Amino acid sequence: xxxxxxxxxxxxxxxxxxxxxxxxxPAGLRDHLVALAAEEAPLLAVDETRAVVAAxxxxxxxFGALEPLLADPTVTEVMVNGPDRxxxxxxxxxxxVPCRIDAPAIVRIAERVxxxxxxxLDRSSPMVDARLxxxxxxxxxxxxLAVDGPxxxxxxxxxxxxxxxAFAVDAAVATLLDALVRAGWNIVVAxxxxxxxxxxxAALARAFDPAERVVTIEETAELRLDQPHVVRLEARPANxxxxxxVAIRALVRAALRMRPDRIVVGEVRGAxxxxxxxxxxxxxxxxxxxxxxxxxxxxxARLETLxxxxxxxxxxxxxxxxxxxxxxxxxxxxxxxxxxxxxTAIAEVASGRTLGARMLxxxxxxxxxxxxxxxxxxxxxxxSPREVWRTCARSSSV
Numbered sequence: 332x333x334x335x336x337x338x339x340x341x342x343x344x345x346x347x348x349x350x351x352x353x354x355x356x357p358a359g360l361r362d363h364l365v366a367l368a369a370e371e372a373p374l375l376a377v378d379e380t381r382a383v384v385a386a387x388x389x390x391x392x393x394f395g396a397l398e399p400l401l402a403d404p405t406v407t408e409v410m411v412n413g414p415d416r417x418x419x420x421x422x423x424x425x426x427x428v429p430c431r432i433d434a435p436a437i438v439r440i441a442e443r444v445x446x447x448x449x450x451x452l453d454r455s456s457p458m459v460d461a462r463l464x465x466x467x468x469x470x471x472x473x474x475x476l477a478v479d480g481p482x483x484x485x486x487x488x489x490x491x492x493x494x495x496x497a498f499a500v501d502a503a504v505a506t507l508l509d510a511l512v513r514a515g516w517n518i519v520v521a522x523x524x525x526x527x528x529x530x531x532x533a534a535l536a537r538a539f540d541p542a543e544r545v546v547t548i549e550e551t552a553e554l555r556l557d558q559p560h561v562v563r564l565e566a567r568p569a570n571x572x573x574x575x576x577v578a579i580r581a582l583v584r585a586a587l588r589m590r591p592d593r594i595v596v597g598e599v600r601g602a603x604x605x606x607x608x609x610x611x612x613x614x615x616x617x618x619x620x621x622x623x624x625x626x627x628x629x630x631x632a633r634l635e636t637l638x639x640x641x642x643x644x645x646x647x648x649x650x651x652x653x654x655x656x657x658x659x660x661x662x663x664x665x666x667x668x669x670x671x672x673x674x675t676a677i678a679e680v681a682s683g684r685t686l687g688a689r690m691l692x693x694x695x696x697x698x699x700x701x702x703x704x705x706x707x708x709x710x711x712x713x714x715s716p717r718e719v720w721r722t723c724a725r726s727s728s729v
Contacts (some may be wrong), residue, residue, distance in 0.1 A: 334379045337372045341387055359386075394440050396432040397485075407448040407487050408525075411437055413480030420525075437481040441471035460568065462549060464702060467549045488529075488553050495534045498527065498664060499673035504692055504699050504725035508662070508677065511717040512538035515617040515710030516659035517702020519599075521630035526664045527672035528621040529553050529597060535619060535662070539593055546586040547660075549597030550579055562589060579603040580641075583610060598618035604637035605650075611657035616710035627661035627678035627688040634658070637685070655682030658692070659707050679705045701727055 343362055372380065379560055396399055400409050408420035414437070417430035438452075444454050444610055445461045452459045457473035465489045474481065495505040496722045510516065512535050520535070522528045536556050539545060545561045547554050552565040564586065569576040579596070582596050582605035587610055596607050601623045611618050624630035624635075631654055638650045663676040678688035690702040701724040705716045 334375070334383050337368060337375060337380070338383045338387060340371045341383065362519060395436050396430050397440065400430070401485065401487070409483075409485040409487075411481075411483040413437075413477070416479075423666060423672065427680065434480045435473075437483050438473065441469065441473075441481070441483055444469050445471075449575075450568065451570070462551050464567075466555070467550065468553065488555070492537075492555065492557060492567050493530055494537070495531075495533055495674075497534070497672070498531055498687075499671065500699060503723040503726065504674070504677070505702075507719060507723045509538045510543070510714060511660060511677075511716055512536070513540075514616065514713055514718065514719075516614060516707070517611045517618045517657055517710075518620075518662060519630055519634070519658055520619065520621045520623040521627065521664045521712060522621075522664040523587040523623065523625070523666070526666045528623075528664060530672070531662065531664050531674070532595065532597075532619050532621050536593075536595060539617075543592035543597060543659060544590060546589055546591040546594045547588055547595040547597060548579060548582045552597075552602075554595060554597055556595075562586075564590075580606055583607055586610075587613075587615070591615060592617070594618040595711050596723075598622065599634070599637060601637060602641035604634050605641040605643065605653070608634070608638060608653045612653060624663075627663055627676055627690075627712050628686070629682065630661045630663070631658070631686040631688065642701065651686055654680070655680055655686060659710070660705075661688065673701070679703075679707060681706075699727075 352451045361384060361656055364387055368384060370382050371458045400406050406419045410418040411432065412418065414433050415431055417432065418427050439453055441459065441474055444463060445459050450459050450461060452471060452473065454473065454475070457476045459471050461469045463469060468483055472482045495508060500508070500716045518535065519531045524623055533554055534557070536545070539558050541558055543558065543560065545556060545558050546564065547556065547561060548564045550566045552563055552687060564582045566579045566582060566729060567575060567577040580602065583596065583603050584608040594610055595618065596603070599607055599620050606622055622630050622633055624633050634654050635647070635650055636651065639647070658680050660680065661678045662674060663678070664672060665675045666672045673694065675694045677692040678690050681687035681689050692699050693702055693706055702719070704720045707716065709716055
């Protein structure tokens with residue numbers, strides 16, 4: 332009996348056996364398969380038997396052909412564009428990798444993840460978001476929405492907490508950002524998908540006082556903060572019956588009843604923008620949030636638009652006043668062609684007939700340069716942001 336025949340025999344015995352592989356766990360499943368392999372092919376080479384067992388463990392209890400990619404610590408995202416078309420992101424660069432995976436295997440992987448969560452994935456509900464046990468995020472799209480076959484995207488989040496220096500900022504700019512967070516400024520981190528918004532927000536949160544109570548709110552829990560007193564809230568989609576949905580907006584309102592010192596909204600993308608702005612305007616200063624935008628001004632305009640989606644009869648002028656009062660600064664991050672993520676601007680929100688932005692720091696010709704000094708005061712006791720900016724600007728110009 333060769334390896335292919337052994338694999339088929341073991342697969343049939345798993346299907347016909349009285350033991351449910353899902354109850355064994357990876358280690359138990361491996362031991363069970365080793366015992367079955369000894370019965371089916373006792374004379375097969377040890378290395379070939381191990382390879383067959385490892386492949387079956389990955390297929391039955393893991394991610395099949397994707398398992399080696401997810402085991403690679405340098406891979407931050409796995410993108411399956413259909414059968415046998417697999418790409419990965421390594422160090423910010425996307426590259427195609429050889430991987431044999433058919434359409435049924437892609438669907439099985441997605442179903443294996445969403446089934447314990449009570450989510451549904453089939454032709455009537457062909458798109459789903461889910462979180463893996465290690466915190467990674469999975470997104471799946473099936474035909475007929477995916478024309479060329481089922482698509483799967485798995486974004487992984489490293490266990491290592493990156494400092495602000497990972498975003499190409501020098502000591503002076505890092506000191507300024509640290510001071511703005513400690514001063515209680517409400518800061519929005521803006522950028523495109525994959526630019527590192529969440530990672531940058533986590534780096535900024537390092538400036539929180541360890542004694543503070545922090546409540547994080549996310550659609551899919553990604554933030555990992557170093558603070559000891561953190562409450563993590565995660566939105567919940569509707570189950571297969573269409574019930575049980577808990578939106579981010581409800582969690583923002585719930586967080587206000589949890590006595591937070593700081594509120595961190597992982598990503599604002601809907602009507603929860605209005606609740607977030609109101610929270611910042613009612614004493615919950617020092618909050619952080621992220622938003623998709625191409626720059627500081629675009630971030631403010633997007634917050635206006637999202638707040639108007641709350642179906643509250645507020646005129647644009649009132650919403651604009653809320654944004655100008657609630658948000659103190661926008662930190663914009665971007666990813667260059669070389670894959671490096673960097674802070675491209677730190678802008679203070681300037682109010683008026685239209686929302687404006689004063690560039691405190693801006694990247695010009697690849698280098699961060701100090702622009703205008705801030706005018707807003709600190710929301711908490713401590714050094715004035717203007718004083719810190721001047722000190723940092725002087726040290727940066729030396």
